[in-house]
Amino acid sequence: MHTRTRVVAFQPPVCRIVWAPRFAVKSASNKNSRRASQHEVKAATLTNLSSDRTERRSFVDCASEDTLHHPSQLPDDRQILQGCESVRAPLNVAVLLSGGVDSSFALHLLNRAGHNVQAFYLQIWFQEDFRNYWDSCPWEEDLSYCQQVCKDADVELHVVPLTDEYWDRVVAHSIAEIKAGRTPNPDILCNSRVKFGAFYEYLASHQDHNFDRIASGHYARIIRGDDPDEPVRLALAPDAVKDQTYFLAHLTQPQLSRVMFPLGSLNKAEVRALAKAAGLPNQARRDSQGICFLGKVKFSEFVEQHLGVWPGCIIEEETEEVLGYHQGFWFHTVGQRRGVPLNGGPWYVTQKDVHTNTVYVSRNYYSVDKERNLFTCESVNWITRPPDSASQVLCKVRHGPVLYKCDVSFTNGDQSAVAVRLECNDQGLASGQYAVFYQDEICLGSGVIQTTGVSHAEIGSFVDDQTKAVL
Incomplete structure (x- = not known):
């Protein structure tokens, strides 16, 4: 029988899941925390992989493979x-x-x-x-x-x-x-x-x-x-x-x-x-x-070669004041901090208007009143089956050890489109990303994020009463 171990996310406390497969999941949360760490996602786990495998302590730092310790004893x-x-x-x-x-x-x-x-x-x-x-x-x-x-x-x-x-x-x-x-x-x-x-x-x-x-x-x-x-x-x-x-x-x-x-x-x-x-x-x-x-060509250079340069306004989200100019909205993504050509930051990209070529930014990106936990997905690929109500559904919105508890609602009859509510905010949700769904240790499948920042009322309007299945 496999044992399960809690995994604790270190400071600053955030409403996140750090998942060690085969082990229990612990969500660290703090309602008073105004900013989620983007870099210090660390876990300390005491693992016992199976009854026939030596128990060992493993300290994992997400930032670098080099921080992985040499195992004290190799598996059989x-x-x-x-x-x-x-x-x-x-x-x-x-x-x-x-x-x-x-x-x-x-x-x-x-x-x-x-x-x-x-x-x-x-x-x-x-x-x-x-x-x-x-x-x-x-x-x-x-x-x-x-x-x-x-x-x-x-x-x-x-x-x-x-x-x-x-x-x-x-x-x-x-x-x-x-x-x-x-x-x-x-x-x-x-x-x-x-x-x-x-x-x-x-x-x-x-x-x-x-x-x-x-x-x-x-x-x-x-x-x-x-x-x-x-x-x-x-x-x-x-x-x-x-x-x-x-x-x-x-x-x-x-x-x-x-x-x-x-x-x-x-x-x-x-x-x-x-x-x-x-x-x-x-x-x-x-x-x-x-x-x-x-090779050594920066991704921005590659994008510029194929999409060119299209100068546009950078606008502060709260005041609608023009703060500066960018070289094209395609060089920026939601949640981005580095590469925003403004002084007096840090500035974060909050949204993009592709029709007017406008990039919106804010210095208060992590304000508690800015919910970023709702989105819809289309082109959902269920590997074996859609999620059921037997256990909690978990979701990854990027590669790494972090998962969120979530609610999933089907928005069409063939279950290829869903609306998702994360247990807590993720500051980097963007259309085009993939959301991947899990129950227990099993990966159920994935879908492409279409809309983000929708309200609870809008989520409800997406869901057909005949196919609604909030898990």
Whole structure:
């Protein structure tokens, strides 16, 4: 029987949930607190992962992977191979290899588990036509590490060109969303449309590639029943900081039914230590940051190249006074503080008017009278089923360990649109973001945020009486 441990968010006290998978959730709140910390989301957990695993203390700092302590004792073989479906070996497994330590150690585990493994490096980088930063993207280094890992493991490596697919399905869509004033998430799109979308199509068009599973180095768990026709479930990983279910929540059941996440039962510190013990050539390589295809080009430069510059007014929300000017609303997002070209701050972006090219700001962004806990979602993808009333629904509005308790109301008959009320405010809600829903440890699915800042009365008007199901 799994034990459960409370996780406490440190000062300043905020109305938030910090989730350690398999453990109880504690919400820290303080009605007198006027400002929620954006950076000091920390958790101290005393974990006992299972009856056959040594209890250990783990201090997790969300700001940096480097703060993870080296585990005092590594898990045993049964725990290490828990995400590899060893009982079904040998399966034919295609491994998505990136050159990083996570996917490389996933390949190593699959070999240990006795599967027939082939590796695939997805070529999704491209050269921007406005500046030659080809050498700034470490794709050659990535591929070199992939080749070395596969050579050491005696595994065949394939390079799959998906540059056009990545541009058409991820980059072009993201540019269009930014132009419309929304805040897209390219990582979610890359998983659903490329890694587990276009790559599936590539395998289907190459009959010599017949695989039972597609594996990757994501930190997430797959739960399969004994019945092969039973839907698979996506579950949180033990590492609350590295958990990547947020990025996987828009996969469909057909996509998810083929995947395998060998690292699902491990945390990042354990993977680092085990990769070192295994002698992987990239054991100490740092995780990639940002979007590879941009190289050293700043995201703002990329946006400027594709959307240009459109000067407009910056207006104080409370007084409607023009305080200054910006270069285009698409360079700003709700909740932003850095990069607002004004003195006398800190100034926070509160909203954008895409029709008048106006950016509204305030120095009182965190005032208690400014509720930011209501929004609607469309294009909702339920992986297995919509939420039920059996247990509390939780919601993530961005990647990380923070979840909110929430109420969910269906706003149409097919349950593909919902209205959501968070237990407390989130200061960075923006249209275009993804909201991901959970019950217990299971990820139910996700939807795209459409409207934010709606009132309780407006939420009620969205809900059809015949389909209303507040959970």
